[in-house]
Amino acid sequence: MKRAPYKTIWLSLPSKRYPIYCYTSSGWDQLASLPRQYPHSRLFLITDHVLARIYKNELKTLLATSRTAALDHQTNHPKNRPWSLITFPAGEHSKSHAVKLMLEEKLFKARCSRNDIIIALGGGVVGDLAGFVAATFMRGIKYISMPTTLVAMTDAAIGGKTGIDTPFGKNLIGAFHHPEAIYIHLPFLATLPHIEYLGGFAEIIKHALIRNVTLYKMLTTHIKSFEVSPLHNKRPMTATESVTASATGLFFKLLTESILIKVRVVIHDPLETAYRRILNFGHTIGHGIEILSDYKINHGNAVAIGCVFEAWLSYRLKYLPAEHFENIFSLIKNMHLPVTFPIAIKAPALYNACTRDKKNERKTASLTTTDTIKFVPLKKIGSVFAAKGTYLVSVEKAFFIKAFKDFQKWTDQHRH
Ligand SMILES: NC(=O)c1ccc[n+]([C@@H]2O[C@H](COP(=O)([O-])OP(=O)(O)OC[C@H]3O[C@@H](n4cnc5c(N)ncnc54)[C@H](O)[C@@H]3O)[C@@H](O)[C@H]2O)c1
Structure with a gap:
């Protein structure tokens, strides 16, 4: 069963308007619903090896159930498989020309076409890289972002900046390419290492410092309750589970306020002219x-x-x-x-x-x-x-x- 988002934030640009859905429920039922939402597209889920390992059972179920969902009613044979999974080594070093090329070759071999959709499931590295592949593949195809780190939920997934690093510097090759939608599902944080969780706070603090003293006060007042993720020590959740609003209340407010800061800045100057x-x-x-x-x-x-x-x-x-x-x-x-x-x-x-x-x-x-x-x-x-x-x-x-x-x-x- 698909749950209603806890909060929806719209990012409205002259060229495009898309939703950022924030859920307290697991992302897996959301993913499973995508083939029905996009019946004429194949879905290429791109993620890194760490996530593919942690969520191997969920991914297996997703690929299997979606295949059944797409049975041809007349022949009872699987139609075009809606899902393909493409993975690459985790870490910043993968934001490279070489890994981008590898992903593109896999897309070509799997006969990805212009009306197919990339699903970027992961942290900022997956989002930046898969988003950039989507930006340039056949001059641009659609993608959907499902961030799984706090850095990506609060910052990297939002605003359409995609790209890779080069030996000459970070993020030096890239494009502005916005997703169709961003799905933020808090339960992904259950498996996120603590050091990565804390890292997300650097971006939240940055947002407060540049634009919102109220958010800054919220951080200083409630710092003790933010030290540990509300999902900490929770086992990975099944597709139908969700965390309660009370368990995440303050954290959820902090996260969505932080997202709103980024959204407002992006709306003001989408192409970073100043x-x-x-x-x-x-x-x-x-x-x-x-x-x-x-x-x-x-x-x-x-x-x-x-x-x-x-x-x-x-x-x-x-x-x-x-x-x-x-x-x-x-x-x-x-x-x-x-x-x-x-x-x-x-x-x-x-x-x-x-x-x-x-x-x-x-x-x-x-x-x-x-x-x-x-x-x-x-x-x-x-x-x-x-x-x-x-x-x-x-x-x-x-x-x-x-x-x-x-x-x-x-x-x-x-x-x-
Ligand atoms: N495009 C933008 O506007 C923007 C903004 C900020 C940062 N960024 C970029 O984002 C990148 C950093 O993103 P990041 O901090 O998410 O790093 P990351 O994507 O490398 O993820 C960090 C680590 O956490 C693992 N991981 C991800 N989700 C997990 C989960 N739910 N459970 C367990 N492990 C998980 C990953 O496999 C990886 O090993 C940098 O390249 C940075 O330049 C981009």
Whole structure:
């Protein structure tokens, strides 16, 4: 039986309007209903090896039941199988040209056509990659997003940014391609490792910092109840189970408020001509950390350090009052997210890694111009500094290195 969504948020753009359904029930009955919803399409479910292993029984049932559902009534033989499953190794390294090509070859071999649909089941890596495959396959086919990590539920799945990494930097090749719908099912969080759950909070805190002081207050007031996922220690749920509203009440509110922030920013500036850049707060440094750690530090943790250090830079550049920086530091630390750089990360290397960010447009055509990094400055908790409508300020290398050293001194004194 298909359940009604607990909440539906619409993302309305000039070119497209689509729903973000938020459910407290399991996603498997939702998936099973898709062949009926799209009777003329085949469904290509793309996920990573970790999810394919954790949910192998559910996937087996899904593929089997859907096949029966699509029996030809006259011949009683299976019609075109509605589902195909395609998997790839989990992790950031799969957001690559090579894995994209592998997925495309599998789609061609399975004779995927223009009216078929990709279902991206997974975290931000699956969403970015499968979404980008959908964006370019036969010049663009439909896809549906079913995020399974907190990072993806609150951020990555929303807003139509799809893409892959290159040796030259993160997310440097990609496209804006919006899904038909986003299905968020909380029970997926039951199997999510705690470190990935916490990582999702970095994006939620980022949303509060850039736009919503009320959400920030909710985080600080109820931090104890958010430390552990409401689904923690629950076994994976069967297709017909759901978590009760009371078990997830506050968390669900936090999640949907965070989604609403992202949705409003995307609606305001879908193609990131300026305002949407504010969503990159914490990410100039965050991406640099991910690159330098060869993606061993996960996205959420890297963004957490990025938020703290970019708040520090905002303070040092006199945009952000000191007490706001201290408050942000405490919240991120109290959420058990990292607030300092790993010892292996040195300021000059970090600066160089950050210059590979997309936000660093060149001012002149000259290739000899030294690259400077740009980041989104905070003005106060809940609001960014507009910087004449660019939402970006530059930081010279010498200033950065000095700020990095001072930050280390300050955090040494305050981290315990
Ligand atoms: N497109 C955007 O707007 C946007 C925004 C934010 C982040 N991102 C991208 O998202 C990526 C990070 O996403 P992520 O943090 O979800 O990482 P991820 O997709 O790598 O998932 C993290 C790990 O959790 C596992 N996993 C996923 N769901 C699970 C579940 N329910 N149970 C158990 N294990 C599960 C995955 O297999 C993986 O090993 C980065 O590449 C980042 O650049 C994109």
